[in-house]
Amino acid sequence: MCGRYTLTVTLEELIVRFMIEDAFIPFHRPKYNVAPGQMVPAVISDGKRNRLGELxxxxxxxxxDDPGIGSRMINARAETAADKPAFREALRRKRCLIPADGFYEWRKDGQGKQPMRIVMKDRSLFAMAGLYETWLAPDGRKISTCTVLTTAPNALMADIHDRMPVILRPEDEAVWLDRANREPQRLRALLKPYPEELMEAYPVSAEVGNVRNDSPRCIEPVGSVG
Structure with missing residues (x-):
């Protein structure tokens, strides 16, 4: 699964990296411990331009019937999303990019678990494949939400966890956002493990386990890298 990630860059860096023409984020600061239930930056396309907003x-x-179901829908398995009622229509029509510069996973280590941060070797921004929906509450409120697609682990992740987020190659991001593309086979081809040779993982402090901890300390290496 993917249950925590980081986005430690500025709004300006996001706008440049994802070629944003319209940004609808009133305030953005670096985030070192993004958790489910929070509002997160996401990129969608309106068919002409990329837009950045929060989901x-x-x-x-x-x-x-109950918005509480969202707490169980933070991830969608890439292998079965096209067949699941919760994700089927979103996969066809409502796809988004969820920017990140790292994500956390917990590796079994003896009797406990060691939190690891997984990043690109060049520390660049990347896009996780996401789906989004808008839920209309009985009182008329609209709640826009998202989920992160996951896939089988690459060789790097296999020693840490049995799933990893789908990270899109930069050249595939526009294909993923293209609303005219509703072919399941073409979309499925994008949902594969990212090349492990472009990534690395290092241990971080156990304080990332508490969502209230959101500071640069969360991403500082501890112990030996492995």
Whole structure:
């Protein structure tokens, strides 16, 4: 799964990296411990331009009776999303990019678990493949939410966890956002493990386990890299 990630860059860096023409984020600061249930930056396309806004992490399907279902929908398995009622229509029509510069996973280490931060070797920004939906509450409120697609681990991740987020190659991001593309086979081809030779992982402090901790200390290496 993917349950925590980092986005430690400025709004300006996001705008440049994802070629944003319209940004609808009133305030953005570096985030060192993004968690489910929070509002997260996401990129969508309106067919002509890329737009940056915020979505609540934890997808609420339009047909849901209880918005609490979102807490169980933070991830969608890439292998089965096209067949699941909660994700099927979003995969066809409502795809987004969720920017990140790292994500956390917990590796079993003896009797405990060691939190690891996984990043690109060049520390560049990347895009996780996401889906989004808008839920209409009985009182008329609209809640826009998202989920992160996951896939089988690459060789780097296999020693840490049995799943990893789908990270899109930069050249595939426009294909993922293209609303005219509704071919499941073409989309499925994008949902694969990212090349492990471009990534690295290092241990970080156990304080990332508490969502209230959100400071540069969360991403500082501890112990030996492995």
């Amino acid at each position: 609540k992490w934890g997808l609420i399907p339009p047909w849901a």
